[in-house]
Amino acid sequence: MIIKTNYVFTFINTAKNTINQKNEKILTNGTGEITCEVPFKVVDDSRKVDIYTTVILICEIKHWIKVLSETTPKRNKKGFLNNELARLPINKWEHWLGYLIPENRALSEIDFTADFKKQHFVKLNYKLLEDNNLLSYNQALFLLLGLNAIELDDNITDFPVLNGTRPSKPIESYFWYTDQNQALKHSAFVVDGKITSENLVILATKENNFFTKYNDYLASRTIDEATMKKLNKLLKDNNFITGKFNELWQWKADRSQLAYLARCLEIKKILPKNCHKELANYIQDSSKAKKQLKDVEDPKSQQNINPIDSIIKQLTQ
Numbered sequence: 001m002i003i004k005t006n007y008v009f010t011f012i013n014t015a016k017n018t019i020n021q022k023n024e025k026i027l028t029n030g031t032g033e034i035t036c037e038v039p040f041k042v043v044d045d046s047r048k049v050d051i052y053t054t055v056i057l058i059c060e061i062k063h064w065i066k067v068l069s070e071t072t073p074k075r076n077k078k079g080f081l082n083n084e085l086a087r088l089p090i091n092k093w094e095h096w097l098g099y100l101i102p103e104n105r106a107l108s109e110i111d112f113t114a115d116f117k118k119q120h121f122v123k124l125n126y127k128l129l130e131d132n133n134l135l136s137y138n139q140a141l142f143l144l145l146g147l148n149a150i151e152l153d154d155n156i157t158d159f160p161v162l163n164g165t166r167p168s169k170p171i172e173s174y175f176w177y178t179d180q181n182q183a184l185k186h187s188a189f190v191v192d193g194k195i196t197s198e199n200l201v202i203l204a205t206k207e208n209n210f211f212t213k214y215n216d217y218l219a220s221r222t223i224d225e226a227t228m229k230k231l232n233k234l235l236k237d238n239n240f241i242t243g244k245f246n247e248l249w250q251w252k253a254d255r256s257q258l259a260y261l262a263r264c265l266e267i268k269k270i271l272p273k274n275c276h277k278e279l280a281n282y283i284q285d286s287s288k289a290k291k292q293l294k295d296v297e298d299p300k301s302q303q304n305i306n307p308i309d310s311i312i313k314q315l316t317q
Helices: 051-071 084-097 120-127 137-145 170-177 179-185 197-205 225-237 255-267 275-279 302-315
Strands: 002-012 016-019 025-028 034-044 134-136 194-196 249-251
Touching: 002 051, 034 051, 051 084, 051 137, 051 170, 134 137, 134 197, 137 179, 137 194, 137 197, 170 179, 194 197, 225 302, 255 275, 255 302
Parallel strands: none
Antiparallel strands: 002 034, 016 025, 134 194
């Protein structure tokens, strides 16, 4: 489902905590000025990677392009203007920037117009995740970051493989530090710089939450819609979740309360047996704990049980 077309994500410089490369928190004073704008030709709510993962990455690239442009000498040692050798890294990233976002690429139609709503490059990227594909390290990394893996070795040539030590260049270093690269770098699924599409999906979903919307959870929802919309409202009113009904609801409370909620819904026959899997089509369990939700014990505190009991009571009235 297309949410918006020609949408621009805007970041404004406000007072905020930032993290530098030494993992130190720094409080910056805001100026109220726009620091970064990232346009998307199309914003689709079925995107496999959270769009802000991609937006923040693009903003970091833009930031360093600006810094490098301002600090690159305008004259080389021979006194000539436009030191092309020094500008090569800047030119490279400026060129790549136009190809990194798959939503911003489209094929020209017969009349030479481009229909971005068809999301041709988005679909080509998703085809890489279909079974029986062997992906390069960089293809896998781009897919995890919501970038355009299809353009690798075409318009994005010689992108560095970041499976070794941290590079010295700032943009490459930022890519290297991402959770996605670190997970891929240390994954046993990567063999000789390659990973199968099946294993990449496991890494991105079961081991991490990089593909937040990979599963077609909307199509898998089978519980009465009116009942679950009521549950969504009750959970929101009690500050247990965030998220619209047609999204994955983000659980904010203790994991034991989520497990208890699932058991109560099963007892009341709102959900079927082994309902934790069914509930996952509605609520995202953000915990990385290895213990399955169905094996999590009930909350020990009555204070944590009472709100759930109240919600179940209202739900079944």
